[in-house]
Amino acid sequence: FPSYKPMKVSMSQNQTSWAATINSEVEAHIKQALTGRNPASVYHPMNHLIFEIPRSMAPALCIAACESVGGEKDQAIAAASALHLMHVSTYTHEYLQLSDQPKPKPMPHHVYGANIELLTADSMVPFAYELLAAMDDPTNTNSDRILRVMIEIGRAVGSQGMVNGQYLKVRCLGLDGDEPCEKGMVDQVFEKKGGALYSCGAACGAILGGGTDEEIEKLRRYGLYVGMIHGIMVYDAAIKEKRLVKLADDLKYLALKELEGMKEKNVEPLWSLIDGISVFLRVQKLQFN
Amino acid sequence: FPSYKPMKVSMSQNQTSWAATINSEVEAHIKQALTGRNPASVYHPMNHLIFEIPRSMAPALCIAACESVGGEKDQAIAAASALHLMHVSTYTHEYLQLSDQPKPKPMPHHVYGANIELLTADSMVPFAYELLAAMDDPTNTNSDRILRVMIEIGRAVGSQGMVNGQYLKVRCLGLDGDEPCEKGMVDQVFEKKGGALYSCGAACGAILGGGTDEEIEKLRRYGLYVGMIHGIMVYDAAIKEKRLVKLADDLKYLALKELEGMKEKNVEPLWSLIDGISVFLRVQKLQFN
Numbered sequence: 001f002p003s004y005k006p007m008k009v010s011m012s013q014n015q016t017s018w019a020a021t022i023n024s025e026v027e028a029h030i031k032q033a034l035t036g037r038n039p040a041s042v043y044h045p046m047n048h049l050i051f052e053i054p055r056s057m058a059p060a061l062c063i064a065a066c067e068s069v070g071g072e073k074d075q076a077i078a079a080a081s082a083l084h085l086m087h088v089s090t091y092t093h094e095y096l097q098l099s100d101q102p103k104p105k106p107m108p109h110h111v112y113g114a115n116i117e118l119l120t121a122d123s124m125v126p127f128a129y130e131l132l133a134a135m136d137d138p139t140n141t142n143s144d145r146i147l148r149v150m151i152e153i154g155r156a157v158g159s160q161g162m163v164n165g166q167y168l169k170v171r172c173l174g175l176d177g178d179e180p181c182e183k184g185m186v187d188q189v190f191e192k193k194g195g196a197l198y199s200c201g202a203a204c205g206a207i208l209g210g211g212t213d214e215e216i217e218k219l220r221r222y223g224l225y226v227g228m229i230h231g232i233m234v235y236d237a238a239i240k241e242k243r244l245v246k247l248a249d250d251l252k253y254l255a256l257k258e259l260e261g262m263k264e265k266n267v268e269p270l271w272s273l274i275d276g277i278s279v280f281l282r283v284q285k286l287q288f289n
Numbered sequence: 290f291p292s293y294k295p296m297k298v299s300m301s302q303n304q305t306s307w308a309a310t311i312n313s314e315v316e317a318h319i320k321q322a323l324t325g326r327n328p329a330s331v332y333h334p335m336n337h338l339i340f341e342i343p344r345s346m347a348p349a350l351c352i353a354a355c356e357s358v359g360g361e362k363d364q365a366i367a368a369a370s371a372l373h374l375m376h377v378s379t380y381t382h383e384y385l386q387l388s389d390q391p392k393p394k395p396m397p398h399h400v401y402g403a404n405i406e407l408l409t410a411d412s413m414v415p416f417a418y419e420l421l422a423a424m425d426d427p428t429n430t431n432s433d434r435i436l437r438v439m440i441e442i443g444r445a446v447g448s449q450g451m452v453n454g455q456y457l458k459v460r461c462l463g464l465d466g467d468e469p470c471e472k473g474m475v476d477q478v479f480e481k482k483g484g485a486l487y488s489c490g491a492a493c494g495a496i497l498g499g500g501t502d503e504e505i506e507k508l509r510r511y512g513l514y515v516g517m518i519h520g521i522m523v524y525d526a527a528i529k530e531k532r533l534v535k536l537a538d539d540l541k542y543l544a545l546k547e548l549e550g551m552k553e554k555n556v557e558p559l560w561s562l563i564d565g566i567s568v569f570l571r572v573q574k575l576q577f578n
Contacts, residue, residue, distance in 0.1 A: 096407065097388035129418050136432075147425050157415045159416065
């Protein structure tokens with residue numbers, strides 16, 4: 001996992017536009033929540049990282065899943081914002097300069113010192129939960145959904161999810177950052193990192209939009225596949241490994257199968273998130289043309 | 290803030306017993322929630338840090354505040370556990386070995402590498418929120434209190450609270466760890482670090498125990514004073530600074546005033562948390578004997 005390429009280069013124009021619109025709305029939601037907070041010395045680096053780190057597709061998945069089960073975008077915007085904050089926090093800590101790593105990690109955004117990056121990322125997690133808790137309406141009719149979403153997000157970013165993925169990555173990369181991952185471990189990293197965040201995003205969107213248990217689980221699996229595909233797509237070595245290219249293709253097929261069971265719903269935005277991803281264009285060129 | 294002494298040495302026997310009992314119950318609650326979780330490779334360092342880091346008084350304050358307004362211990366045990374996890378996470382990151390700090394920080398518990406410590410502390414925060422969300426009862430009658438507590442805890446540990454305190458500490462210590470803090474900044478560190486966590490602990494206990502708004506604010510202020518006193522107490526240089534010794538004494542007086550307004554309630558456990566603290570014994574020896 002030597003680098004994390006910006007999404008834009010790997011998406012079709014159509015997909016970029018839709019996800020980019022959602023990301024703008026998520027950023028506007030976060031910006032509004034940050035307005036007027038003090039001290040500036042703490043919020044300045046927070047702002048910087050929130051708007052500079054390469055985007056994930058978790059917020060877009062969350063909104064698309066919510067709308068696919070008949071919900072409104074407004075019901076999921078706080079959760080989508082929380083997912084972005086979790087992604088930024090995790091990404092920042094992943095590229096933090098620790099003393100037992102002699103080589104600098106290739107993060108393009110080291111504007112602040114390690115101390116400030118550490119603290120700023122720490123501050124984003126409670127801020128994310130604050131956004132979630134604050135979406136409780138005055139009549140408390142949605143508190144049970146909010147608490148359920150909090151448990152989902154906690155599990156996705158915690159020890160059973162992204163932290164586990166990062167832990168596996170640390171182990172398989174070794175401390176000098178050069179040892180290659182074993183095959184099985186690479187797949188687990190895809191599953192636990194992007195997979196956990198994305199599947200959580202889709203499930204949370206479905207929960208907040210009032211989806212049935214069956215729809216929630218369908219969308220959770222869809223998110224998992226999209227997250228793993230995205231992980232493979234931004235993994236530099238993937239293109240050299242036919243096994244991974246094949247895996248990404250299999251995952252795309254599984255994802256399509258989940259959506260086929262929801263044909264009466266608006267699943268186009270969901271599908272657009274992987275339909276145009278260029279790793280598959282490469283797959284087509286490499287194997288199917 | 291060169292070191293953080295274990296509480297035991299600075300407490301009277303009585304206070305130690307009560308807080309120690311609460312801490313054991315909090316640890317049992319966390320242990321039960323962790324039982325059976327996988328993978329062991331992630332949960333082992335989590336267990337280690339949760340049970341090895343010097344305790345704060347925030348969980349005891351939370352339980353004592355809950356009981357003082359007529360609530361039951363069970364109503365606050367999950368919040369007390371979450372507060373301990375937040376404290377452990379913050380403490381671990383505070384003593385993390387970063388590449389821009391050439392001198393090792395004097396944390397007595399560096400059993401794991403910086404990478405693992407970073408991730409383990411990260412995993413504790415969502416786990417804390419999960420414990421909070423999971424205390425929702427089946428009839429959802431307490432969801433509004435839980436969401437309110439989550440917002441309180443988010444603010445206490447985030448950019449407006451402990452992260453701000455740590456940021457000030459980083460700034461005033463400088464990167465080599467030797468520059469002394471300016472006076473005003475030291476006080477702000479006391480206020481934002483221990484002060485924010487402890488005042489949140491007391492306020493959350495009062496919220497969960499069903500306290501009135503007035504009681505919640507009284508207990509919030511009480512917690513703030515206790516947190517600042519504790520901060521001064523474990524600050525090695527405090528004993529050399531008469532100004533800080535005086536400040537701690539003033540804070541103890543203010544804390545007493547808050548409890549005097551709650552005379553009909555059981556405030557003894559609350560008062561016991563600072564009554565026997567030996568910085569005041571030293572104060573008495575130095576200035577009042």
